[in-house]
Amino acid sequence: MYFARRLQLAAAVILVALSGGAAWSQATRTITAIVPYQPGGATDVLARLLAEQIGRAQGPTMLIENRPGASTIIGTEAVSRAAPNGTTLLITDPSFLINPHLRKVNYDPVTSFEPICQLASSPLVIAVNSASAYRTLADLFDAARAKPGYLTLAAAGPASITQITFESLKHIANVDMNFIPYPGGAPSINALLGDHVTSAFTDYPPVAEQLKSGKLRALATTSRTRIELLPEVPTVSESVYKDFEADNWFGLYVPAKTSRQNVSQLSNWFTAALEVPEVKAKLVGLGLFPIGMCAENFSAFVRKKYEEYGHAIRELNIKVN
Numbered sequence: 001m002y003f004a005r006r007l008q009l010a011a012a013v014i015l016v017a018l019s020g021g022a023a024w025s026q027a028t029r030t031i032t033a034i035v036p037y038q039p040g041g042a043t044d045v046l047a048r049l050l051a052e053q054i055g056r057a058q059g060p061t062m063l064i065e066n067r068p069g070a071s072t073i074i075g076t077e078a079v080s081r082a083a084p085n086g087t088t089l090l091i092t093d094p095s096f097l098i099n100p101h102l103r104k105v106n107y108d109p110v111t112s113f114e115p116i117c118q119l120a121s122s123p124l125v126i127a128v129n130s131a132s133a134y135r136t137l138a139d140l141f142d143a144a145r146a147k148p149g150y151l152t153l154a155a156a157g158p159a160s161i162t163q164i165t166f167e168s169l170k171h172i173a174n175v176d177m178n179f180i181p182y183p184g185g186a187p188s189i190n191a192l193l194g195d196h197v198t199s200a201f202t203d204y205p206p207v208a209e210q211l212k213s214g215k216l217r218a219l220a221t222t223s224r225t226r227i228e229l230l231p232e233v234p235t236v237s238e239s240v241y242k243d244f245e246a247d248n249w250f251g252l253y254v255p256a257k258t259s260r261q262n263v264s265q266l267s268n269w270f271t272a273a274l275e276v277p278e279v280k281a282k283l284v285g286l287g288l289f290p291i292g293m294c295a296e297n298f299s300a301f302v303r304k305k306y307e308e309y310g311h312a313i314r315e316l317n318i319k320v321n
Contacts, residue, residue, distance in 0.1 A: 029059075029060045029061070029087070030060065030061040030062075030063065030087065031060050031061070031062045031063070031086070031087050031088075031089065032062075032063045032064075032065050032087065032088050032089070033047050033051060033062060033063070033064050033065070033089040033090070033091050034065050034066075034067050034075045034078060034079050034088065034089065034090055034091070035047050035064055035065070035066050035067070035075065035091050035092070036066075036067055036068060036069075036072035036073075036074065036075025036076055036090075036092055036095075037066065037068050037072065037075075037092075037156070037183070037184040037185075038066060038068045038183055038184040038186060038187060039066050039186070040184070040185075040186035040206060041156070041184040041185040041186050041203075041205065041206050042093075042122055042185060042202075042203040042204070042205040042206060042248065042250070042286075042287075042288060043091060043092060043093055043250055044064070044066060044184075045205050045286060045288070046091065046119060046120055046250055046283070046288050047064050047091040048064050049279060049282055049283060050119065050270060050273045050274070050279070051063070051064055053273040053276055053279050054269045054270070054273050057269075057272065057273070057276075058269050058272075068183045068184060069183070071095055071099060071157060071158055071159040071160065071181070071183075071320075072092060072093075072095040072096065072099065072159075073099055073103075073105055075090070075092070076090060076092060076096055076099075076105075076107060077105065077106050077107055079113070079253065079254075079255060080106070080107035080112040080113065080255060081255075082255050083255070084254065084255040084256065084257040084258040084259075085258070085259075085262070086254060086258050086259065086262030086263070086265070086266060088254070088255065089116075089252060089253065089254055089266070090113065090252070090253040090254070091119070091250065091251070091252055091253075092250070092251060092253070093160070093161060093248050093249065093250050093251075094160070094161040094164075094248065094249065094305065094309065095156075095157075095159055095160050095161070096109055096251070096253070097109050097302065097305055097306045097309055098159045098160065098161070098163075098164065098309050098313070099159045101309060101310045101313045101314075102158070102159045102313060102318065102319070102320045103159070103320060109302070109306055110302070110303060110306060111256060112255070112256055113253040113254065113255060113256055114253065114254050114255070114256055114257075114258050114263055115251060115252075115253055115298045115299045115302045116251075116252040116253060116254060116263055116266055116267050116270070116294060116298070117251070117252045117267055117270055117271060117291075117292060117293060117294040117298055118249055118250070118251050118252075118291045118292070118293040118294075118298050118301060119250045119251065119252055119270060119274065119290070119291060119292070120249070120250050120274075120283060120288045120289055120290050120291055121247045121248065121249040121250070121288075121289050121291055122203035122204050122205065122247060122248045122249075122250075122287050122288050122289065123203070123204060123221045123222055123223035123227055123247050123248075123287065124161075124162060124165060124201060124202065124203055124221065124222040124246060124247060124248060125201070125202060125203070125204055125207055125211075125218050125220075125221050125222075125230070125233075126140075126153075126199060126200075126201050126218070126219045126220050126221075126222075126236075127189075127192065127199065127200050127201075127202070127207050127210075127211070127216045127217060127218050127219065128140065128192070128198065128199045128200075128216065128217055128219060129192060129193070129195060129215070129216060129217070130214055130215055130216055130217050132198075132199075132217065134198075134199070134219065135217070135219075136219055136220075136234075136239060137219045137220040137234075137236065137239045137240055138239060138240055139219075140198075140199060140219060141173045141175050141240065144173075144175040144176060144177045145174070145175055145176075148175075148176035149176045149177075149178060151177045151178070151198040151199070152177065152178045152179075152180050152197040152198045152199070153166060153177050153178070153179055153180065153197065153198065153199045153200065153201055154180045154181075154182055154188035154189075154191045154192055154196075154197040154199070154200040154201070155179065155180075155181065155182065155185075155188050155200065155201040155202060156181070156182060156183070156184050156185050156188060156202065157179070157181035157182070158179070158181045158320040158321075159320055160181075161246070161248050162201045162202065162248075163179055163181070163318065164309060164312050164313065164316070164318065165201070165222060165246040166179055166201055167179070167312075167316045167318055168244075168246075168312065168316065169236070169241070169244070171316055172241050172244070173240065173241070177198075180197055184206075185202035185203060185205070185206035185207070186206045188200045188201075188202055188206070189202060189206045189207050189210060189216070192216065193210065193215060193216070199219075200216075203247075203248040203287065204221075204227075204229065204230075204286065204287025204288075205286045205287055205288060208229070208286060208287060211230070218230055218233045219233070219239075220233065220234055220235060220236045220238075220239045220240075221233055221234075221235050221236070222235070222236050222244070222245060222246040222247060223235055223245065223247065224237070224245045226238075227287065229285070229287055249291070250288075251298070251302065252266070252270055254266065267294045267295065270292075271292045271294060274290040274291075274292045275290075275292070
């Protein structure tokens with residue numbers, strides 16, 4: 001009997017080892033998704049909607065923990081140091097790949113993490129206060145040329161997709177505007193509402209309610225075509241620069257060496273959540289368009305974007321303090 005029990009115990013240990021040593025308890029599992037931004041921005045909204053659906057459908061307690069700071073580095077590094085057992089996730093945007101090109105970080109975006117899925121994308125919106133004299137993007141840029149270095153634009157950053165996109169636009173338009181970084185899309189919109197800046201550049205969710213209420217006015221979006229949520233707002237391509245296109249996108253990651261079992265489970269949970277009609281409708285209504293690209297396709301996408309952002313940063317000579 002003693003030896004039989006020892007054999008059963010050994011078999012159980014081997015089974016756990018073969019599964020990556022990280023099988024979740026159905027009764028006690030708690031998963032923490034770290035969002036390296038303040039609450040209220042697009043990344044946070046996306047994470048909370050998906051976590052709520054996964055909790056309802058799959059059973060785990062999924063907590064969203066906001067860890068803003070240092071242009072997303074604080075939250076990102078925390079996940080890179082977490083145990084690779086599938087209970088700590090990172091949901092973030094391209095800053096994850098941009099920061100290492102601009103400053104010293106204690107993680108490698110390619111080797112310190114396992115990419116799971118691209119969850120969604122969102123067009124960027126250039127907005128001004130409704131009382132502003134600028135009614136088109138051309139108006140804003142003309143004013144910037146008339147007063148070099150005087151006008152300001154608020155956005156999440158530094159080291160963000162909005163900064164890279166804005167610097168690209170500045171270069172193409174030959175304008176001199178000051179980029180004012182804020183720790184997320186929502187704070188940058190608050191700055192615009194308070195007339196602390198001339199304009200703001202963000203993805204759609206943080207600015208949606210202010211556009212609907214008429215407090216802010218959208219000048220242009222960076223999508224390829226007009227979005228249904230803002231049918232009267234032209235694209236940058238329509239307004240001033242043909243073929244210009246950019247968007248923000250959001251990815252799900254875990255620490256490197258997380259077991260394939262847990263990576264597959266998380267991938268299945270999140271892609272299933274994106275397909276729920278109610279969730280999809282809420283996301284699209286907020287300007288967050290579900291993607292659900294996972295596994296090797298997403299890994300290849302991450303590597304490609306990492307190189308693209310590095311090239312743009314060098315070409316535009318972007319620096320951060």
